[in-house]
Amino acid sequence: MAKLVLIDGHSILNRAFYGVPDLTNAQEVHTNAIYGFLNIMFKIIDEEKPEHLIVAFDMSAPTFRHKMFAEYKGTRKPMPEELRQQVPLIKEVLEAMGIEIVQKEGYEADDILGTIAKHSEKNGLDVSIVSGDRDILQIATEHIMIRIPKTKKGVTEIENYNACDVEALYGVTPAEFIDMKALMGDSSDNIPGAPGIGEKTAGAIIQKFGSVENAYNHIDEVTPNRARNSLADNYDQVLLSKKLATIDIDAPVEYDVDSATLDNMFSDKAYEMFKRYNFKSLLKKFDAATTTREPEIFDKFRTIDDFGEVEEYFAGADFGGCIGLKLLYEDGCVSGAALAHEDNSVCYIPVQGFVTEDYLKAKITDMAAVCDCIAGLNIKSVLPAIDRQVYPKLIDAGLGAYLLNPLKESYSYDELARDYLNMLLPNRNELTGRMSYAEASMVKSEELARLACMEAYCVRHAWNVISVKLDEVQMKHLFDDIEMPLVFVLYDMECEGIMVDSKGLKEYGDKLATRITELENTIYELAGTKFNINSPKQLGTVLFEDMKLPSGKKTKSGYSTAADVLEKLAPEYPVVAKILEYRQLTKLKSTYADGLAVYILEDGRIHGHFNQTITATGRISSTEPNLQNIPVRMEIGRQIRKVFVPKPGCVFLDADYSQIELRILAHMSQDDKLIAAYNTAQDIHAITASQVFHVPLDEVTRTQRSNAKAVNFGIIYGISSFGLSQDLSISRKEASEYIEQYFATYPHIKEFIDGLVASAKKNGYSTTMFGRRRPVPELNSSNFMQRQFGERIAMNSPIQGSAADIIKIAMINVSRALKDNNLKSKMILQVHDELLIETYEDEVDAVRQILIDNMTNAASLRVPLEVDVKEGHDWLEAH
Structure with a gap:
């Protein structure tokens, strides 16, 4: 017999909201109720294995079961905003999964569930209803099971009730359960009953009389006295309570069980939404549904642990083409290496006395001389174990995957296998836990060998796919000319510290x-x-x-x-x-x-770490510690920069782009007035104030200039009149007028920004000057706040991303110029639009000129790129 699962959407979402700790994603959207709802839904699906699934929702503007009783249910405690925000989002997720949603104006979810359940039972289906509202127990029959989730000690358990279970627990039939509930009332919904009659007494009365009407007709026989008096005094309320509790099993809802078939919950759109909301544990369900088994080659992975065989391997292998490399390097120690050079050849060489780190390093160097490239992951982390002459042959496949989808949180071998090879593989934690490579080599050598071989294999084959895709979307130049050269620049900066x-x-x-x-x-x-x-x-x-x-x-x-x-x-x-x-x-x-x-x-x-694959816009980030987030607004915060000092014999040169994002806006928008202001070296904020507030330039006040500055930079980030009013402590009307005047002053900017949003909606992504793409899935959200957020992303990402590309080009060129001129000075820090050079005192003039030349010429714009270079004996003085 086919099975249908029905879920009370609001009830389960509400239960999940209070049962799961608060979660927010990068956009600060609450997702705990969505996450909890999905976990319950998947648990039910795994247990029931239904052919059909429907989720019913109350209408967002509650009209409730019967309008004449709205005054009672209207006194319900209002839904918390954090939960309200998630209602349209869970619907959007369910729609992406192809799950049928049913709702009807004027009817609550339990009316819909009751109607569908009873009709489906008549049509020969087994039905399970999932709800946190016990009123639904009145629907239970032999073929309609009620499933009520409960949390006990942090674990979700589900209580199951068929008709016999209801009678065993309460002593009444499902139909009589309505009358029992009518006597008790429902304090959570402020639904009246007979005060003083609890569950045990109500059950006994209904067992004896069968209904509240019959009990009232035999009021003298009702016991105990307190219950008799309460029923007599509140009979009208009890009848009202019964009407409110009675589920309508013949509601005029439109649904089609055949269209509610569970075909493909694990769609690409659903996968993207799960990733957007950071539901990591749930993504594995997509893996199981969409990936293939490991290829046969995985059974042919081999470990070479004899020196003679290692020599023979390196002498006889054909190392032409692309080689996949996994170098097990951590904490200054090499534990082994895996190589994938031909389709059917993947081997692991451990370092266990017969092979030294220097030996492996030399063999990798020899290999690089004859191969096309050596592909790996997180290449920067293993550079200490690789000879510098190998650097030009190195490829970081994770960086390529990042360019194709910068919204992902990680680019590990198992992620690449899933995304580009359609394979589900165990990750490092599943194979070796939290062990270091050195520890695993001692106690989990087989698992470590498998881990290394899988990564080498996956990287080689995934890079072949990634490389083609980068060409297709015209981002291969970004990889070749910016991201890969930058790896080595950042590595040198990390080494220098x-x-x-x-x-x-x-x-x-x-x-x-x-x-x-x-x-x-x-x-x-x-x-x-x-x-x-x-x-x-x-x-x-x-x-x-x-x-x-x-x-x-x-x-x-x-x-x-x-x-x-x-x-x-x-x-x-x-x-x-x-x-x-x-x-x-x-x-x-x-x-x-x-x-x-x-x-x-x-x-x-x-010696901090600089990361290339964290931000969606292409900006470099800093961790362990984050030196890009040093406070600058408070004086006491700025003082922290004083403790960063150059070594003896050196000073700091700090080079900072002046208003780079506004200059990029001028270039990309082609706004004549903004371009003219920059090309005549005028004070852009004073010029904007003069034109927006209609005052002569020499009469612009400090406040007007400050307000114009807020508008100038706010426009880049898609600021709203509300946001501007908050920033400037002015009315929303004034803020709206400022923005309107700004766009009237610079009309091409309005056209440009609108065009960015339209383009992102059409293509699904925004693009920088250099072709870097930033997907904007939020634009397709059914949630208004999410769409607004997506529009701000579409406005800002092309500008911020272009600035990120320009500073990266400048870093590569400055680093190369320092080396080409045989200078001892080193670039040691990058903070968004700022570069810090530890400069030898006798090289100050040369380094200053290198910074100015290479930063101003990093890109050709319609307006000049200007750089401020300051000198100091600590970072604060130089900034």
Whole structure:
């Protein structure tokens, strides 16, 4: 007998919302309810293996079962905004999965479920209804099972009820369960019943009389006395409660079970949405549905652990073409290497006494002399174990995959196998756990060999696909001319590192600690009590309940004390201003004063990591530690730069592009006025203020210039009138007028920005000046906020991405020029539009000129690229 599963959408989404910890993705969209809903749905599907699935939803504007009773259900507790936001998103996810959604104006989900269930039962289907609302138990029969999810000790369990189960638990039939519920009422929905009659008493009354009407007709026989009196006094309410609880099993809903067949839940669109919302654990379901088994070659992987055989292998192998390489290098140690050079030849060579690291290094160098390329993953991390003469032959396949899809979180071999080879492979963690390569070589040598061979094989074959795709989308030049050369520039920067004044760092931390203590005492005094300032819950209680400050939004966990809420209150309430300062300083202390100290190595320098595959726009990011996020707005934050110093005999030269994104906007939009302003070297913000506010240039006030600056930069990021009004503390109407005047002043910019959005909607991606693509799936979302976010991405990504490309080109050219001129000075840091060079004192003039020449000529624009170069004995002085 075919099976149909019906799910109460709002009920399960609501249950998931309160049962799963809050999750937000990169766009700060709440997703915990969606994630929990999907987990429950997949659990049901795995258990039931149904042919058909339908999800029913209440209408978003609740009209409820019968309008005459809306006054009762209308008193329901309002849906939290974090949950409300997820309702259209779960519908969008279900639609992407091809799952049938049914809803009907004027009817609740349980009416729809009851109607479909009863009709389907008559048509010979077995039905399971998944709901958190026990009212649905009245629908249970031999062929209609009710499944109610419950969370016990953090684990989801599902209670199952057929008709016999309902009777066994409550002592009443499913039909009688309605009357039992009518007596009890429902306090959660403010539905009336007979006060004082609980579940046990209600069950006993209905067991005896069969219905509330019959019980009332025999009121003198109802026991106990309290129940008899309550039923007599509240009979009208009980009848009303019964009507409210009775599910309509003949609602005029339109549905087609055949169209609700589970054919292909794991579509490309659904996969992209799961990735967008970062549902990593659920992506494996797509793997199982869409990937093939491992190829037979995997059974032929071989380990060569005899020196004579290794020599024979290198002497006899044909190393022409592309070679896949997995070098097991970690913590300065090589544990082995896997090579894939022919379709049917993949071998692993461990380093276990008979083969040395130097031997492998030499053989890889010899191999590079005859092959076309050597493909690997995260090439930068293994460069210490590879001879520099091999660098020109190296290919990082992960970088190529990043160019094709910069929205992914990782580009590991198993990801490449799934995306480009249609294979599902175990990842490193599944094979060797958290062990280092050195540890695994001792206790999991077979698994480590398999891991290495799989990566070498996958990288070689995936690169063949990736390379073709890069050509097809005209991004191969980005890979060849920018991303791969940049790998070696970043590696040199990481090796060089930046010196830190440890004593100065400690003094900075002590200064922060003193100020933090002062702030704590002041906050306690102003609040009239001591509390944990770092606890949002305690802080919310003190501010909004004890001190009676005007509260902002309240979440399920309490009052919101987010920065945007407190910033609105700070001008009026000194305690809030102190709390904001306290937060800023404690973050400075933990992240920088204390946090940076752990990264200082024996040479007195921090050797951070620069990443090419993290941001969707192409910007380089910095981690371990993040030196690109050094504060600049607060004076005490800027002071942290003083502890970064050049080594003896050197100074810092800091080169910073001037307004590069606005200049790119002028170039790409071809706006005559903006181009003219830059080409005549005028103050762009003053010019904008003059034209927007209709005042002579020499009469522009500081405030007008500041406001114009906010508009200039805001336009790049798709700022709204609301956002601008918040930034400038002006009315939304004024902000809207500013933006309108701006577009009237620079009409081509409006056309250009609208064109960016239209192009992204049409193509599904935005493009930089250099052809770098940034997918914008948010533009197709059914959720308005998501679409708005997508439009801002479409406006900004071409500009920010072009700036990222330009600074990368400049870095490559500056690095090459320093080497070509045999200079000792080194590039050590990149922060978005800024380059920092540790410059020998006798090379200052030469390095300054190299920076100016190579940064201003990194791209040819309709307006000049300008660079500010400053010199200093610490980073603050040079900035």
